[in-house]
Amino acid sequence: MGYEVYDSPEVEDDYHCFEALNMPPDHPARDMQDTFYLAGGAGLLRTQTSSAQIRYMLTNPHPPHVRIICPGKVFRRDDDITHSPMFQQIEGLVVGPGISLGDLKGTIEAFLHALYGPEHPVRFRASFFPYTEPSVEVDLGCIVCEGRGCRVCKNTGWLEIMGSGVVHPAVFEAVNARLGKKVYDPEEVTGFAFGLGIERVAMMRHGIDHIRLFYESDLRFLEQFER
Amino acid sequence: MKVPYSWLREYVEVTVEPQRLAEDLTLAGLELAGLERVDGDVVFDLDITTNRVDCMNVYGVAREAAVLYGLPLKPLETAVTEAGTPAEGALSVVVEAPELCPRFAARVLDVRLGESPEWLKRRLEAVGVRPINNVVDLTNYVMMEMGQPSHAFDLAKIPQTELRIRWARSGEKLVTLDGVERTLTPRCGVVASPGPGLALAGVMGGASSEVTGTTRVVALEAAYWAPLAIRRSAKDAGVKTEASHRFERGADPEGPTLALDRIAHLLEKIGAGSARPGVIDRRPVARERRHVVLRPARLRAVLGVEVPKDKAGAILAGLGFVAQGGEAAATFRARSISSRRSAGISGSTRSPRPFRRPVASKGYGLRRGVSGRSGTFWWERVSRRSSTTPSWLKAARRRCPASAWLSPTRSPKTRPCCAARWSCRGS
Numbered sequence: 001m002g003y004e005v006y007d008s009p010e011v012e013d014d015y016h017c018f019e020a021l022n023m024p025p026d027h028p029a030r031d032m033q034d035t036f037y038l039a040g041g042a043g044l045l046r047t048q049t050s051s052a053q054i055r056y057m058l059t060n061p062h063p064p065h066v067r068i069i070c071p072g073k074v075f076r077r078d079d080d081i082t083h084s085p086m087f088q089q090i091e092g093l094v095v096g097p098g099i100s101l102g103d104l105k106g107t108i109e110a111f112l113h114a115l116y117g118p119e120h121p122v123r124f125r126a127s128f129f130p131y132t133e134p135s136v137e138v139d140l141g142c143i144v145c146e147g148r149g150c151r152v153c154k155n156t157g158w159l160e161i162m163g164s165g166v167v168h169p170a171v172f173e174a175v176n177a178r179l180g181k182k183v184y185d186p187e188e189v190t191g192f193a194f195g196l197g198i199e200r201v202a203m204m205r206h207g208i209d210h211i212r213l214f215y216e217s218d219l220r221f222l223e224q225f226e227r
Numbered sequence: 228m229k230v231p232y233s234w235l236r237e238y239v240e241v242t243v244e245p246q247r248l249a250e251d252l253t254l255a256g257l258e259l260a261g262l263e264r265v266d267g268d269v270v271f272d273l274d275i276t277t278n279r280v281d282c283m284n285v286y287g288v289a290r291e292a293a294v295l296y297g298l299p300l301k302p303l304e305t306a307v308t309e310a311g312t313p314a315e316g317a318l319s320v321v322v323e324a325p326e327l328c329p330r331f332a333a334r335v336l337d338v339r340l341g342e343s344p345e346w347l348k349r350r351l352e353a354v355g356v357r358p359i360n361n362v363v364d365l366t367n368y369v370m371m372e373m374g375q376p377s378h379a380f381d382l383a384k385i386p387q388t389e390l391r392i393r394w395a396r397s398g399e400k401l402v403t404l405d406g407v408e409r410t411l412t413p414r415c416g417v418v419a420s421p422g423p424g425l426a427l428a429g430v431m432g433g434a435s436s437e438v439t440g441t442t443r444v445v446a447l448e449a450a451y452w453a454p455l456a457i458r459r460s461a462k463d464a465g466v467k468t469e470a471s472h473r474f475e476r477g478a479d480p481e482g483p484t485l486a487l488d489r490i491a492h493l494l495e496k497i498g499a500g501s502a503r504p505g506v507i508d509r510r511p512v513a514r515e516r517r518h519v520v521l522r523p524a525r526l527r528a529v530l531g532v533e534v535p536k537d538k539a540g541a542i543l544a545g546l547g548f549v550a551q552g553g554e555a556a557a558t559f560r561a562r563s564i565s566s567r568r569s570a571g572i573s574g575s576t577r578s579p580r581p582f583r584r585p586v587a588s589k590g591y592g593l594r595r596g597v598s599g600r601s602g603t604f605w606w607e608r609v610s611r612r613s614s615t616t617p618s619w620l621k622a623a624r625r626r627c628p629a630s631a632w633l634s635p636t637r638s639p640k641t642r643p644c645c646a647a648r649w650s651c652r653g654s
Contacts (some may be wrong), residue, residue, distance in 0.1 A: 026455050102531025126256030128276035128541060134529070137258075156259070166529050 005151065006068040008052035016051040020174040021131040032076035034086075044076035049091035052151060056093065057184065058138070059174045064189045068097035069108075071198070074159060084211045088198040093167075095184065095191030101134065101166050104192035108138055116143055123158060130194060132165025143204065152204065153192050160205050164194035167202070189194060228596035229354040230288050238289035245269040251295050257282055264399055270353050278475040284374035285354075294545035303373060304413040308495060309504040311337060315626040317503060318382065318446050322420035323393040326430065326509035327416040333507040334491060335382065338362050338445050338500035340438070347497065356469075358377035361499040362438050362445055365490050367469075369394045375478060375486035376470035377449035378418075378426060384436040385446060386420040392428065392450075393419060402434040403427055403466070416461040418448065427464055429474040445500075447490060480514055519548070541604040581606075 014025075036045040051071035060066060070091040079085050094103065098186055109122045120141045127137040139160045142153035149155040169186035176182050199211050208214075213221050232245045241248055241476040256279065261272035273288065280286045284305065293300040314335040322328050342348075344366040351358050356367045358565055366377045382388060395401075395411035399423045402408045409427065416428035426432045426626065429452035438445060461467050479485075484506055489503035521543070523536050540550055548551035 026458060100529055123254070125254050125258065128256070128278045190289070191265075224429030 001060065001111075003069040005025050006052055006056050006070045008049070008070060010073055011038065012044055012051045013043050015178075016054045017044060020054045020169040020171065020178070021050055022128045022168050022174070027130065035076060036075050042044070045202060046072075047076050048074055049083050050088040050193070052091055053093045053131075053171070053193060054175060057095070060183075062208055063099075063183045064185075065105040066093050066191065068093050078197065080205070081210050081212075082200075084199070085213070086215075087200075087211070089195055090198060091195045093191060093193045094144065095189055097189050099190045099192060101136075101192070104136070104164055104166065104194070107192075108162070108194060110138055112138070112161065116140060121147070127163065127165075129163055129165055131168050131171050133168045135163065135165035138162045138164055138194070141148075144207065152207070161201065162194050162196035163205075164192060167191040167193055192223045228273045228275050228283050228288075230271045230273060230285050231265075231350065231353045232271065234350055234353070235283050235289050235292065238286055238303075239293040239294050239298050240295075241296060241298065243269070243296070248292065252288065252291060254292055255295060255327060259287060265353060266349075267354070269302070277476055280324065280478060281374065281466055283476075284371060286373045290546065291577055294542055297541075299546075300545070303485070303489055305485065305492050307488055307491040307502050310501045311503045314503040314505040315505055317388060317444070318385075318507065319389045320428060320507050320509050321389065321391045322509050322511045323391055324416065327407070327456045328392045328450055329453065329512035330480060330483055331390075331509045332449050332487055332505075334447045334487045334505075335503040336379075336445045336491065336494060336500050337503065338442065338494065339498075340442055340497065342579055344497050351448050360438065360440075361497060362494075365493050365497075366447070367498075368493070369486050370473075371467060373489065374473060374484060375449055375482035375483070376429070377447060377483075377486050377490065378432045378470075379438045379447065380425060380432070380446040381438050381442040382444040382446045384444070385425065388446075389421055390425070390446070390448070390525055391419045391421060391650060393417060395424065399424060401427060403418060403431045404437060405431070405466075406434065407465050407466075409466070409605055412463040413461050414456075416452065416456055417498055427466070428452060429462065430461050430471040431466060431468050444461045447487060450478045451478060451483055466644055470606040471550050484508060518551075642648075 001053075017026070018030060018177045019100075021026075032112075034211070035047050038044060049072050051074070056066060056068050067093075072089065072091075072094075073086055074089050075086050076083070077085060094105075094107070105124060108124075112120070112122050120143060122141075123139045124136045125139060127135045139158035140163050141147045142150060142159050144150050144152045144158050145157070147157040149157050154223045155157050167190065169194040172186045172189070175184055199214055202208065202214070203211065232248070235241065243251070245262070249262060252271070252273065255487065256276065258274040259271060260274045263270040263272070273282075275283050282291060290300055293296070314333070316335060317335045320331055320333055322331055339360075340360050340362060343351075343358055343361045345360075347364055347368060347428075348358040351364060351371070352360050356371065358364050363377050366379055370376045380390075393416070394413050395417045396492060397411075397413050399411045399417070400408055401411055401417065411424070411427070418426040418428050419426035423435070424433065425436045429450070452474045454475050454477045457471050461471040461475065475590075487506055494500045494502070522538065523534070526534055526539065532648045543550065563567040
């Protein structure tokens with residue numbers, strides 16, 4: 001879709017992972033993501049690939065236009081059958097003049113239809129992330145029961161697929177402040193961002209109920225997938 | 228947050244089925260996490276995001292529902308018949324730490340302690356609160372109803388009948404209502420007598436001034452606490468409560484006096500006592516109401532869809548915003564209701580669906596993989612799909628661009644490609 005794949009470090013600092021993303025110290029949203037801190041204040045392991053948004057915008061070769069996809073490992077202090085302390089996310093960021101929530105809806109719908117098939121309905125639900133306003137959570141009609149209600153979708157007929165939203169002006173302001181000039185004028189440019197957990201999507205796509213299967217390298221598991 | 232359907236309907240006469248209401252609230256950002264049927268009533272369990280503390284109560288959810296369906300929202304009844312000597316004479320309040328407590332309000336109540344009436348107990352149980360006695364139940368009821376936590380002290384157990392709001396001393400000990408002795412840090416706020424601390428401010432009351440069967444006069448407190456202070460305090464004391472959950476996310480600065488009046492009103496209504504004249508209201512920090520500027524052009528730029536100005540105005544008015552600035556002005560200012568922190572417009576979820584072409588510059592086609600759905604899927608080897616494109620799919624692709632995403636394993640007869648939302652230019 002014409003996006004640049006952008007890689008960013010797994011070891012981050014507080015600025016890129018939280019502060020520039022509109023989560024100042026003591027922000028309640030930091031509760032949602034339990035963080036691994038490195039000993040001796042050497043930084044932290046990123047809790048979301050959104051930190052890549054900030055890194056890219058700071059070093060963007062063609063400002064203020066951004067169209068990136070950032071896959072990568074993220075780390076949270078969470079461990080059960082559907083959560084792993086390390087998992088993979090894909091982050092997307094589009095910035096430019098005239099980008100709106102409408103573009104977000106169109107892009108994400110095209111992406112999900114490509115992945116799951118156009119017969120599955122996609123729904124956008126108001127939500128909250130500190131770095132987007134408005135924020136929307138994206139649901140896909142349950143692929144197991146086709147919306148009739150089952151165990152996987154907890155009888156709602158919908159599966160939560162990803163979080164997204166229109167980039168919060170405070171994120172642009174934070175980047176501008178670091179750059180020392182108004183590269184991303186919130187009055188001129190807008191953008192949207194989205195992020196999804198790859199394992200979670202794969203688990204729903206293939207009906208896999210345990211996240212650790214992805215990391216155990218069991219051939220019986222791996223051989224079921226196409227190369 | 229649990230919200231009984233019957234309780235919600237006390238404020239807004241919703242006519243839709245509970246299931247439909249839950250779906251509409253979910254799309255508006257109040258996500259349904261579960262739905263229970265109890266004694267002919269329906270109880271919604273809503274997941275409220277941290278920015279929507281204004282909806283962490285039944286009245287707040289009713290306000291959203293009122294806007295969604297364009298229905299009137301009934302005001303809370305707060306009429307109080309006061310009796311006896313003035314409250315100011317019976318209790319004095321000193322705020323020593325204004326950065327901890329920008330607003331502290333109190334009322335003095337004469338009470339007849341006892342059990343709560345059945346309806347009150349049933350409602351509390353429906354939202355997961357254990358009934359204790361009528362006074363404590365009313366404070367919990369009003370917190371669940373309109374979001375303002377409050378606390379009742381037994382006035383006779385407050386030394387020198389004076390409340391001082393201050394930071395805890397390092398190592399100060401306080402036995403909270405749950406019977407646990409907690410060691411406080413200077414980051415914890417306390418409501419204290421001139422001597423010992425009486426309550427962990429904004430988090431939990433203390434055992435020494437608890438309302439019991441012998442209580443005759445109650446000092447009822449409702450305050451606005453600085454969110455960061457409560458967050459740190461709850462962390463240091465190692466306790467989280469319904470109250471601290473709301474305060475640390477920013478409760479309504481206009482809530483305290485409203486809650487006191489509401490509790491006094493209900494106390495009278497259930498025949499459990501009356502309020503002394505006057506409300507003690509300390510506001511050491513003057514607080515201006517926040518203004519939100521909404522520019523229709525910005526709304527269009529962000530949403531990608533036109534929201535007519537009068538519709539935007541109606542939604543905001545329904546949410547409790549007061550519009551300033553004329554209709555003709557390009558922008559209008561809205562005075563926000565005090566508890567609402569971000570101006571997401573929940574009523575707009577039913578607006579016309581904005582849709583543009585995907586932001587893409589190249590053709591794209593991700594492959595659909597295999598699917599194994601049985602519980603023991605790794606024992607069976609799932610056959611790979613053939614790499615050749617079936618002829619029906621080739622034909623479909625010529626006909627309609629949307630069918631590029633069709634799976635070769637599924638027939639277009641049962642799942643027509645035109646289920647895709649963009650227009651099909653082919654035959």
